[in-house]
Amino acid sequence: MGGFRVLESFRGRDVISILDFTRRELEELFEVADEAWKLARARPLRGRILALAFFEPSTRTRMSFESAMKRLGGETLLVAGEEAISVAKGENLADTVRMLDAYSDAIVIRHRFEGAALYAAEIAESPVINAGDGRQHHPTQAMLDLYTITKLFGGVDGLTIGVLGDLRYGRAAASFLLGLTLFKPRMVYLISPPQLRPRRELLDELKSRGLRFQEAELADVLEELDILYVTRIQRERFPDPSEYEKVRGSYRVTLDMLERQAKRELKVLHPLPRVDEIDYRVDGSRFQAYFTQARLGVPLRMALLMGVLGGEA
Amino acid sequence: MGGFRVLESFRGRDVISILDFTRRELEELFEVADEAWKLARARPLRGRILALAFFEPSTRTRMSFESAMKRLGGETLLVAGEEAISVAKGENLADTVRMLDAYSDAIVIRHRFEGAALYAAEIAESPVINAGDGRQHHPTQAMLDLYTITKLFGGVDGLTIGVLGDLRYGRAAASFLLGLTLFKPRMVYLISPPQLRPRRELLDELKSRGLRFQEAELADVLEELDILYVTRIQRERFPDPSEYEKVRGSYRVTLDMLERQAKRELKVLHPLPRVDEIDYRVDGSRFQAYFTQARLGVPLRMALLMGVLGGEA
Amino acid sequence: MGGFRVLESFRGRDVISILDFTRRELEELFEVADEAWKLARARPLRGRILALAFFEPSTRTRMSFESAMKRLGGETLLVAGEEAISVAKGENLADTVRMLDAYSDAIVIRHRFEGAALYAAEIAESPVINAGDGRQHHPTQAMLDLYTITKLFGGVDGLTIGVLGDLRYGRAAASFLLGLTLFKPRMVYLISPPQLRPRRELLDELKSRGLRFQEAELADVLEELDILYVTRIQRERFPDPSEYEKVRGSYRVTLDMLERQAKRELKVLHPLPRVDEIDYRVDGSRFQAYFTQARLGVPLRMALLMGVLGGEA
Numbered sequence: 022m023g024g025f026r027v028l029e030s031f032r033g034r035d036v037i038s039i040l041d042f043t044r045r046e047l048e049e050l051f052e053v054a055d056e057a058w059k060l061a062r063a064r065p066l067r068g069r070i071l072a073l074a075f076f077e078p079s080t081r082t083r084m085s086f087e088s089a090m091k092r093l094g095g096e097t098l099l100v101a102g103e104e105a106i107s108v109a110k111g112e113n114l115a116d117t118v119r120m121l122d123a124y125s126d127a128i129v130i131r132h133r134f135e136g137a138a139l140y141a142a143e144i145a146e147s148p149v150i151n152a153g154d155g156r157q158h159h160p161t162q163a164m165l166d167l168y169t170i171t172k173l174f175g176g177v178d179g180l181t182i183g184v185l186g187d188l189r190y191g192r193a194a195a196s197f198l199l200g201l202t203l204f205k206p207r208m209v210y211l212i213s214p215p216q217l218r219p220r221r222e223l224l225d226e227l228k229s230r231g232l233r234f235q236e237a238e239l240a241d242v243l244e245e246l247d248i249l250y251v252t253r254i255q256r257e258r259f260p261d262p263s264e265y266e267k268v269r270g271s272y273r274v275t276l277d278m279l280e281r282q283a284k285r286e287l288k289v290l291h292p293l294p295r296v297d298e299i300d301y302r303v304d305g306s307r308f309q310a311y312f313t314q315a316r317l318g319v320p321l322r323m324a325l326l327m328g329v330l331g332g333e334a
Numbered sequence: 335m336g337g338f339r340v341l342e343s344f345r346g347r348d349v350i351s352i353l354d355f356t357r358r359e360l361e362e363l364f365e366v367a368d369e370a371w372k373l374a375r376a377r378p379l380r381g382r383i384l385a386l387a388f389f390e391p392s393t394r395t396r397m398s399f400e401s402a403m404k405r406l407g408g409e410t411l412l413v414a415g416e417e418a419i420s421v422a423k424g425e426n427l428a429d430t431v432r433m434l435d436a437y438s439d440a441i442v443i444r445h446r447f448e449g450a451a452l453y454a455a456e457i458a459e460s461p462v463i464n465a466g467d468g469r470q471h472h473p474t475q476a477m478l479d480l481y482t483i484t485k486l487f488g489g490v491d492g493l494t495i496g497v498l499g500d501l502r503y504g505r506a507a508a509s510f511l512l513g514l515t516l517f518k519p520r521m522v523y524l525i526s527p528p529q530l531r532p533r534r535e536l537l538d539e540l541k542s543r544g545l546r547f548q549e550a551e552l553a554d555v556l557e558e559l560d561i562l563y564v565t566r567i568q569r570e571r572f573p574d575p576s577e578y579e580k581v582r583g584s585y586r587v588t589l590d591m592l593e594r595q596a597k598r599e600l601k602v603l604h605p606l607p608r609v610d611e612i613d614y615r616v617d618g619s620r621f622q623a624y625f626t627q628a629r630l631g632v633p634l635r636m637a638l639l640m641g642v643l644g645g646e647a
Numbered sequence: 648m649g650g651f652r653v654l655e656s657f658r659g660r661d662v663i664s665i666l667d668f669t670r671r672e673l674e675e676l677f678e679v680a681d682e683a684w685k686l687a688r689a690r691p692l693r694g695r696i697l698a699l700a701f702f703e704p705s706t707r708t709r710m711s712f713e714s715a716m717k718r719l720g721g722e723t724l725l726v727a728g729e730e731a732i733s734v735a736k737g738e739n740l741a742d743t744v745r746m747l748d749a750y751s752d753a754i755v756i757r758h759r760f761e762g763a764a765l766y767a768a769e770i771a772e773s774p775v776i777n778a779g780d781g782r783q784h785h786p787t788q789a790m791l792d793l794y795t796i797t798k799l800f801g802g803v804d805g806l807t808i809g810v811l812g813d814l815r816y817g818r819a820a821a822s823f824l825l826g827l828t829l830f831k832p833r834m835v836y837l838i839s840p841p842q843l844r845p846r847r848e849l850l851d852e853l854k855s856r857g858l859r860f861q862e863a864e865l866a867d868v869l870e871e872l873d874i875l876y877v878t879r880i881q882r883e884r885f886p887d888p889s890e891y892e893k894v895r896g897s898y899r900v901t902l903d904m905l906e907r908q909a910k911r912e913l914k915v916l917h918p919l920p921r922v923d924e925i926d927y928r929v930d931g932s933r934f935q936a937y938f939t940q941a942r943l944g945v946p947l948r949m950a951l952l953m954g955v956l957g958g959e960a
Binding site (some may be wrong): 374380381383385409413415416417420422424425426429432433436437438598 | 653687689704706707710711713714717718727728729747907919920921923927938942944945
Binding site for chain 2 (some may be wrong): 067068071099100103104107108109111112113116119120121123124125128227
């Protein structure tokens, strides 16, 4: 239970942005995640209920939380899909949050709107965990990304990291970048099509937090990278399909490209699901780390749930 | 476990109408509900399965049952939404009920058709709990309403109660009125638009059971009320939208109105979800009791499930 | 726990086709199924998670697995309906299987495509259980059918069995027939409309495995039968609705027909759901065994899950 005590600062806390946490807190979280399977044997969250409110679909994030909670002996209550849509239509979000709050011990929420999780947290008495809202925040994904890097490289400091894809609308990439500001990577390269460059506010935030970063082309920096974090470029972001087709090929990671230019130790991450931005031939190569990353989602979220819901339970 | 013994008459029983129960039985149920959280610690329904068959959507009722069952250590099997619709299309209700009966220890059913729960109860060997069918029966909602009043006022007898909204098609209001006949309120005022007055059969039933009631306008009786039970008026009930618009304003409860006319102690109830029939400014006022009511749904249903499924479990 | 030890050969194994098992293994499985309720009391699968991935709907099979897993103290993770459709659209099956594999201890999969379960099994580290794929394999249904017959008649050998309905596209019938090749029925009659006769490959397989079978008309063989296994004839299989109407009546089992021609001991099975291929008047008669069969789905699947996931858990 030692693993628990160190997460005392997580108890009862809302998880809205990765920036709600200090580097030290994240490192403690990762230590507990390393022990999660062992700690789970005592079923520490038996009798506790986690509400999962997915007003926007995300099968991976949903199942990952559900699996984590159940591994710890807890239970879940799900509202998602058509049902979530019709709940959202039928009443205001505040009433829905009060309902979830009445039926559970903590609420995981995913919502299309910026600020929805924070708003829910203001209404609910129970802790609220943001499973993605708006274009910027997806803190448990960022925790998972940083945890994966810590497992792979022993830490984040000193690494050279490329972040590729939609840096404008993709909340996984934005959250990851914000999370990186809590650490000291050597350099972060932002690699995106012109239409999907990061928003001004994000760049300002990264700068003001002292992150060393610059925008770049993949070909120019690939050989320097320890980590290549790939995200999906969605066709729907391009008003003109031909623009998408033009851009697409240049942001597709192939095994040839990696074998030609990348360091032997380079690891490719991806929050998944992917469409075709990573060549399937990378799957079986030494560069692949995205499946490892996906697997770590369960112990990371187990640790977080033990922290937030933990204690005498 | 003393709390259990007093619910012996609930064991294995179907819950179809609030009128299936005596006043004494409901009072025993409420006493167990008061102890529900404490009794849950022993996880008395471990290994038991509750099937939830929602052929008509109701997120609140569904989640409330699911939370109650899981708090008691039990498990649930859900069929709802599109799946429920296609099951209902694919075979007759009797076959579906037999399936649920084969896979669970008790069945919660919600269905659009009058009598569906009773029909299910005739087929299933396990107990069937009506989570709302047709226009008249929603017994667990009525139990919850009466329980809430008991918590707020120490009992139902002697109170003056207004029931406002759709008294013609709304099953929550009808069930609540039937439930009131088991007690002795001083007076019950029925407050509804002309198009949504209670059906003859319901009025006859209330009369033959000796309930003191009369139809009234809200403005005329508001100052007398201890309880104002509000239900939703659905636009779809009005063939002509302009009729709806005419009627709507007169059945909307505002904070101004309450502060001007109501007793200090008046409490507003609502089965939820609401649309705009209660001004949001009431939420933070002393009159609001609908969120309290929603929260009591879990312990009330825990007590009921312990009663129906209880025993050696 | 003796029941467990005999299922050692099931441990960690994929369940793709009924032909993956020997007669002796199935008989051991049936013995454990007989004890399943007793074995469940120890909650042997506590802390284990079963993923249920239904890319094609099947409420009965889904709920039966879910009930079995929960009876054993385990938990489930479901992806079905619209969500499954959109997962399937959003990424390739391999990535989805890897996700399920990361979040659970075993995967139940139902899929429209021939070979989908085998493909999933090649990717997943955890055992994969086929809950129906393509037109031929639905091994747990076949196990259940054979188990039901064993319960009713003490075994399968020496029985005369009619299999009626869609023998061309119906995977339940095909799996059942393949399963019968592991036993020694006296004779198997294949009774289907000309348009829905078994495919050549299936007939060849049955022949090469030494099953004694022949095609027949129901009226000609009914009096010989011990078992009549009925499956649904779907209107959609007939390009011309009038052909369907012509054929339909001759493949409908009525109580009159059974009382006139069948042995007293004949039992009618059906994988369910049925539409109108069995007269409802059969339900209350001595011939009905399809509801018994449905009920046996839970203990049979409990036994299978204990076998596949069992051990120290």
